[in-house]
Amino acid sequence: MLSISLNPLNITIPETIGNFSGSLKSFYARQSQIRRQIPMGIGSLKNLTLLDLSYNKLSGNLPSTLGGLEELQRLYLGDNNIGGNIPEELCQLIKLGELFLSNNKISGSIPNCIGNLNLLQKLNLSYNKLTSSIPLSVWNLENLLFLDLSSNSLGKSLSPNMRTLRVIEYVNLSHNQITGNVPSIIGAFESLENLDLSKNSFQGHIPDSFGQLKGLDQLNLSNNNLSGAIPKSLEALRYLKYLNLSFNKLSGEIPSSGPFANFKAESFLGNEALCGNSIFGVPPCTSPSSKEARVKQLLLRYIIPSIASFIIFAILVIMLRRHPQYNMQIPSSLFTLPTVDQRMISCHEVCRGTNSFCESNLLGIGGFGAVYKRILSDGTTVAVKVLNLHLEGTFKSFDAECKVLRAFRHRNLVKVISECSSPEFKALVLQYMSNYSLEKWLYSHNYYLNLVQRVGIMVDVASALDYLHNGQLECVVHCDLKPSNILLDEDMVAHVGNFGIAKILVENKDATQTKTIGTIGYIAPEYGSEGRVSIKCDIYSYGIILLEMITRKKPTDEMFVGELSMWQWIASIPDKMKVMDDGLLKIEDGRDVTIMQTILLSILELGLRCSKELPDERLDIKDVVAKVNNIKLALLGNRNKGV
Structure with a gap:
């Protein structure tokens, strides 16, 4: 064994590496600032079983002589600057169990011969520039436990002729350009714990067979073009802790039993035709028989009065503008509407709920004001950021925060629920964080x-x-x-x-x-x-x-x-x-x-x-x-x- 990992060597591997003893089995050189290309001579280490050159500054292409490492079981070359294609000679490493080439600049396609690596258990090609489609042979790797092909430019559809991988636990194909339907055969991957197909162009329905993934812990299908209803079969996934179906074209009622009892609105954002429990941030479902009555009710209660009010308001504005002696500035706040996922909360409710912002509800003090805990009338706990209007830059700060938080939606950004603005009082009503900072x-x-x-x-x-x-x-x-x-x-x-x-x-x-x-x-x-x-x-x-x-x-x-x-x-x-x-x-x-x-x-x-x-x-x-x-x-x- 030769181990030189975690040293700031700033060297290249000499071509004479091939002259090392034939008994060398393990070569560790992780995170050692090794530069330039992997030398061709490395293929002479015929008895090498492990090669770890990850987290270095390697560049150039993968040498074809790597195929000569006939005893190799683990190859770690991730987190470098390696380019070029994946050489087909790697498919000669029939004893390979783990192959990590992630976070490089490797381009071209995944060689079809990769299916020859029958003993492969872990394959990570993420964060490269791979194109074309995922070869069908990948799904022939019956011993595969871990597959990460995320953040590439892989396209086309997944073949419906995929084989059932019964031992695989982790599949990540996110951030690619994959099209077509999600194959229902994935539902037969009985050991699967984590499935991420987000940020592709999948279409069609979510397979009902996903309800058979009894050990599934995380499922991310967000940012695709999936349509239809969320399968009721997913209620059987008792271990499912994270679900993200946001930004698709899903419709119908969101299931409410099983793991769905623990999910929130973040899991379903950007699906305009969903309905169900209000905790999911969607409207309640209505039966087909009551649809016509519902439309009439909306017309009578909201739409017609709104149109009438707008017409009257417009006439008043025109009349006032024609009489200069009555000319006045119309506050822009009259036209402020709540954004998506926001509620209209009055300043009165904000003030009343925090006991006039007493110290017992104080969560913290920042550069432009203080943040208080607040329980709304419906029992929802929120954080209220009250701006100190006497500080220079407060109004600019308020406008900046409103602009950013109103426009953006992400799981890891604090959400703005509403805003309260008047000449004497400005506050943001924010998502409450129970575990503080x-x-x-x-x-x-x-x-x-x-x-x-x-x-x-x-x-x-x-x-x-x-x-x-x-x-x-x-x-x-x-x-x-x-x-x-x-x-x-x-x-x-x-x-x-x-x-x-x-x-x-x-x-x-x-x-x-x-x-x-x-x-x-x-x-x-x-x-x-x-x-x-x-x-x-x-x-x-x-x-x-x-x-x-x-x-x-x-x-x-x-x-x-x-x-x-x-x-x-x-x-x-x-x-x-x-x-x-x-x-x-x-x-x-x-x-x-x-x-x-x-x-x-x-x-x-x-x-x-x-x-x-x-x-x-x-x-x-x-x-x-x-x-x-x-x-x-x-x-x-x-x-x-x-x-």
Whole structure:
């Protein structure tokens, strides 16, 4: 065995690697800053069973000589800059059990001969540039447990002639261009725990056979063109904890039994024809016989009076405008309508429900006001952000937050339920977060986050930033990302909030100038010194938060004085395990110590790369999302193996 992992070597692998002893079986060189191409000579290591070159700076193409590693069982080349195609010679590795090529720049198609790898258990080709369709032979890998082909450009439809994979546990085909129907044969994957087909172009119905996936824990079919009703058979999925069917064309009644009793409106957003329980954010269902009566009732109660009121109002406006002595400004708030998923809540109800904003209901104080807990008349608990109108910039902050939160919808962004605005009072009614903020969990003595929870929060926040930066036509920069603005719901899912100083970058513009400055310690150097705002400012803040979560030290800690910053402190210590939060060093039973240390160091390295001083040296959010998801998979894999 040769292990040189986790060293800043900054070297290339020499062509003479092939001269190593024929008895070499394991070669570990993970995260060692290895550059350039994998040499052709590596194919001479005939007895090699494990090759790990992941998390390096490898480039060039995959050498065809890899096919000569006839004893190879595990090949890890993820998180590099490898390009070119997947050589068909890899199909000669008939003993291969795990193949990880994720987060590279590999293009072309998945070779059809991959079906020859009969012993393959884990296949990860995610975050590449693969095109064409998924070959039918992939579904012949009867020992496959884990399949991730997400974030590529794979197209066409899935073959209805797929074989039944009875042992597979994880399938992720999200972020591709796959069309056609969802094959019902997937319902026969009896061991499946996680299925993600989101962000494709699937159409047709959700297969009724999905009700047979008895062990399913997570199902994501969002952002497709699926139609028809949600199958009642899904009520039988007793272990289903996460469901996302949002942004499709589904219709009919949402089931209410089984796991559906625990789901909320977020699972069904963007399906205009759904109906059912009000907790799902949809209208109640009506029987066909009462449809005509319902239409008449709507006409009489709402539509006709509204039209009449508008006509009368328009006549009054015209008359007033014709008489200058009575000319006046019509408040724009008269035309303000609630946005999708919002409620109309009067200022009176907001004030009355918080006992005039007494201290016992105070949740926190921010730069432009305070946040209070509030229970509405229907029993719903919300958070009310009351703006301090005496502070300079309050009105601008209110407008910015309304614009961002009203327009965007994402699982990891705090939702705005309503807004209350008058000359004397401005407030936002927001989604209530019962587990408060990340800052409270990091620094309160009676709270503790384990590594799985911390990594989950890292993934949630990265997902929110990806949506803000890339999910809409207009890019949004948060500008004040910090632990106190990362809020946790009852399931410990993280939501990014407080968009009071957020900036919207218009199309074709990658930066803007501002005089508004975020929080010291989290703001990027170019933002603090020049007021220059770009998406790389959020990446910097995210990197600082990663370092803070893993060291449990604030960037403003008293130890960081003069020229010594958190980044410099971490970078200067050779043994990086010494900077870790002591609570994370207590390895749980059943976990591999070496793997856990590798995961912790991966998080630390990611934080350092995100918080580089120069913006161009920081990672893109797409790369960040890929890396934190890989970290999460590695962590969960370590837990599941129980070694």
